[in-house]
Amino acid sequence: MLLEVRDLHVEFHTREGIAKAVNGVDYSVDAGETLAVLGESGSGKSVTAQAVMGILDVPPGKITQGEILFQGQDLLKLKEEDRRKVRGAKMAMIFQDALSSLNPVLSVGDQLGEMFQVHKGMSRKDSKAKAVELMDRVRIPAAKERVGQYPHQFSGGMRQRIMIAMALALEPELIIADEPTTALDVTVQAQVMDLLAELQRELHMGLILITHDLGVVADVADKIAVMYAGRIVERAPVHEIYKAPAHPYTKGLLESIPRLDQKGQELYAIKGLPPNLLNIPPGCAFNPRCPLARDRCRTDVPPLYEVTESPVPRTSACHFWKECLHG
Amino acid sequence: MADLSKNEEAVAASEAEAVAAIEAPAERGEPILQVRDLKKHFPLTQGILFKRQVGAVKAVDGVSFDLYQGETLGIVGESGCGKSTVAKLLMNLEQATAGEVFYKGQDITKLSGRALKAVRRNIQMVFQDPYTSLNPRMTVGDIIGEPFDIHPEVAPKGDRRRKVQELLDVVGLNPEYINRYPHQFSGGQRQRIGIARGLALNPEIIICDEPVSALDVSVQAQVINLMEKLQDEYNLSYLFIAHDLSIVRHISDRVGVMYLGKMAEIGTDEQIYEHPTHPYTQALLSAVPVPDPEARAHRERIILTGDVPSPANPPSGCSFRTRCWKAQDKCAEEIPLLAIPEPFQGQDTPAAHFSACHFAEEKNVVAAH
Numbered sequence: 067m068l069l070e071v072r073d074l075h076v077e078f079h080t081r082e083g084i085a086k087a088v089n090g091v092d093y094s095v096d097a098g099e100t101l102a103v104l105g106e107s108g109s110g111k112s113v114t115a116q117a118v119m120g121i122l123d124v125p126p127g128k129i130t131q132g133e134i135l136f137q138g139q140d141l142l143k144l145k146e147e148d149r150r151k152v153r154g155a156k157m158a159m160i161f162q163d164a165l166s167s168l169n170p171v172l173s174v175g176d177q178l179g180e181m182f183q184v185h186k187g188m189s190r191k192d193s194k195a196k197a198v199e200l201m202d203r204v205r206i207p208a209a210k211e212r213v214g215q216y217p218h219q220f221s222g223g224m225r226q227r228i229m230i231a232m233a234l235a236l237e238p239e240l241i242i243a244d245e246p247t248t249a250l251d252v253t254v255q256a257q258v259m260d261l262l263a264e265l266q267r268e269l270h271m272g273l274i275l276i277t278h279d280l281g282v283v284a285d286v287a288d289k290i291a292v293m294y295a296g297r298i299v300e301r302a303p304v305h306e307i308y309k310a311p312a313h314p315y316t317k318g319l320l321e322s323i324p325r326l327d328q329k330g331q332e333l334y335a336i337k338g339l340p341p342n343l344l345n346i347p348p349g350c351a352f353n354p355r356c357p358l359a360r361d362r363c364r365t366d367v368p369p370l371y372e373v374t375e376s377p378v379p380r381t382s383a384c385h386f387w388k389e390c391l392h393g
Numbered sequence: 394m395a396d397l398s399k400n401e402e403a404v405a406a407s408e409a410e411a412v413a414a415i416e417a418p419a420e421r422g423e424p425i426l427q428v429r430d431l432k433k434h435f436p437l438t439q440g441i442l443f444k445r446q447v448g449a450v451k452a453v454d455g456v457s458f459d460l461y462q463g464e465t466l467g468i469v470g471e472s473g474c475g476k477s478t479v480a481k482l483l484m485n486l487e488q489a490t491a492g493e494v495f496y497k498g499q500d501i502t503k504l505s506g507r508a509l510k511a512v513r514r515n516i517q518m519v520f521q522d523p524y525t526s527l528n529p530r531m532t533v534g535d536i537i538g539e540p541f542d543i544h545p546e547v548a549p550k551g552d553r554r555r556k557v558q559e560l561l562d563v564v565g566l567n568p569e570y571i572n573r574y575p576h577q578f579s580g581g582q583r584q585r586i587g588i589a590r591g592l593a594l595n596p597e598i599i600i601c602d603e604p605v606s607a608l609d610v611s612v613q614a615q616v617i618n619l620m621e622k623l624q625d626e627y628n629l630s631y632l633f634i635a636h637d638l639s640i641v642r643h644i645s646d647r648v649g650v651m652y653l654g655k656m657a658e659i660g661t662d663e664q665i666y667e668h669p670t671h672p673y674t675q676a677l678l679s680a681v682p683v684p685d686p687e688a689r690a691h692r693e694r695i696i697l698t699g700d701v702p703s704p705a706n707p708p709s710g711c712s713f714r715t716r717c718w719k720a721q722d723k724c725a726e727e728i729p730l731l732a733i734p735e736p737f738q739g740q741d742t743p744a745a746h747f748s749a750c751h752f753a754e755e756k757n758v759v760a761a762h
Contacts, residue, residue, distance in 0.1 A: 323614075
């Protein structure tokens with residue numbers, strides 16, 4: 067296994083109290099595999115990724131428990147110095163907002179080249195040649211001429227390509243993409259997702275795709291982990307989850323999106339609001355919004371029940387997953 | 394160049410004619426809002442002391458459509474296509490460069506002062522970002538009640554608090570929250586406050602500029618359902634501007650697709666989604682990620698190359714030709730008219746709707762799932 071996150075807990079100390087952002091997350095990705103982490107804002111999907119990358123703000127954030135095994139090595143036990151060598155070279159991240167993630171006063175060539183200067187000790191000249199090569203690879207037209215341009219001179223889609231180029235620079239084994247296409251228009255989104263999927267196949271990388279868009283997930287993912295209030299509520303291969311969700315939250319999400327191919331009646335809406343992380347409801351965190359909730363849900367935290375075993379294990383954190391799956 | 398401008402004039406004339414002949418199914422009656430050849434060009438200037446105009450960003454470049462009582466017209470398009478500028482022009486927040494907007498027969502682009510104020514009462518707006526469109530230092534009661542300060546005839550002073558509480562109730566918020574501040578609400582609740590403010594003056598038309606795109610999926614459905622309920626209750630007309638094609642289909646009766654300041658195709662939701670004839674609409678629809686992994690295999694995807702050209706310097710002829718796989722010489726020379734394409738004229742098929750393409754062809758790209 068390329069990456070394995072085990073029982074991860076992350077808290078944030080805020081003025082109002084302790085916000086429990088991640089409460090025992092387990093997931094894993096293999097080389098060449100795409101894991102989609104699906105969730106709404108505040109579900110802990112980005113915080114988990116930041117913990118894996120080692121870019122969590124500490125303080126106020128704090129990892130209180132868990133292991134992050136990368137090729138069998140627990141990253142949380144590494145010294146910051148060694149961690150830095152892993153970051154960028156072996157795992158890289160693509161952020162949502164390319165305009166604010168790129169430095170506006172450095173040319174894109176300098177920013178891409180920096181990767182090679184810092185990690186590989188290359189000269190300025192060599193690193194610039196490498197930058198042009200990378201820009202070609204992510205199909206930026208006229209790379210040679212554009213390498214000296216600044217981020218504002220590129221369109222949104224091109225900037226996101228530069229972010230991808232930067233993440234790929236050192237040919238990492240794992241890429242974490244946090245809402246990589248949310249800020250883009252649909253036609254450009256399709257271009258960027260295609261590019262990302264193609265490069266992943268070519269380089270046989272593991273990809274963690276963090277998103278709230280059920281459509282994007284269906285197009286590229288192999289398996290899905292659905293998060294709610296800092297926990298994984300359902301984990302399944304992509305085909306099965308759309309056919310028959312085994313958790314009421316997943317089911318609600320799928321039913322609440324309008325469809326492109328028909329007009330449809332009134333949308334199903336999950337009632338209520340996502341929980342406040344300072345004060346997560348006892349028992350199953352979803353119980354105040356759940357149509358299946360009973361007394362047991364308000365007291366017992368549901369474990370991840372095994373739904374099916376083969377070929378990829380499928381789990382659901384619902385006491386009544388059978389009811390959800392079959393009815 | 395002379396040829397081109399002549400061509401443009403011809404386009405304007407025949408487009409106006411065409412639109413006059415459009416739609417207007419008898420049972421709908423008179424349109425409540427008629428937009429004719431609306432243009433907004435933002436000047437590009439050079440020099441500091443002696444500013445001279447060196448060009449113009451043609452944000453909206455000849456858009457025409459009708460809006461009927463109680464219907465929802467969806468406008469879709471990518472960023473920079475001018476859909477938000479259309480919204481601002483309809484609200485008279487921007488001065489149109491050319492064209493007319495008739496509200497019940499009256500051209501509102503020419504109005505000012507008292508007459509404009511009276512019309513504005515009937516056309517209200519709901520904005521995209523519920524975080525920045527509410528003043529953080531005003532209570533919810535003040536925010537929703539502020540329209541009454543400008544139009545006191547709607548609610549006399551003593552009655553306002555009750556009116557505001559009624560509005561809160563209508564949009565599904567607890568009327569006791571009247572003294573709270575925006576930061577005490579979640580995104581979805583804030584959008585409800587924005588909607589309540591839009592409803593305060595009992596308008597006939599509400600212009601919604603990306604009203605749900607900042608919201609989480611599970612909350613989006615709540616707000617969409619609320620908007621549909623309010624439409625039925627108050628017989629509102631919506632102009633629903635969004636980039637999410639699935640949501641637009643869900644809520645709209647008719648849909649217009651914009652590209653680079655122009656309307657590329659307009660028709661009923663079924664005509665646009667199941668029988669699109671403009672290549673841009675087809676590409677746009679095929680690029681939408683569908684939440685069904687089974688559809689991956691048997692779905693044809695049209696991946697456009699390149700980006701949207703700059704509206705300061707749009708391509709000659711058809712503005713989509715630089716990204717279009719069907720483009721031929723004719724597309725660079727002649728601006729296609731927004732009309733029923735020739736092959737479908739006089740036919741009783743869903744493909745016979747307005748589409749601005751020389752080589753319009755029907756193609757269903759939305760796989761049923």
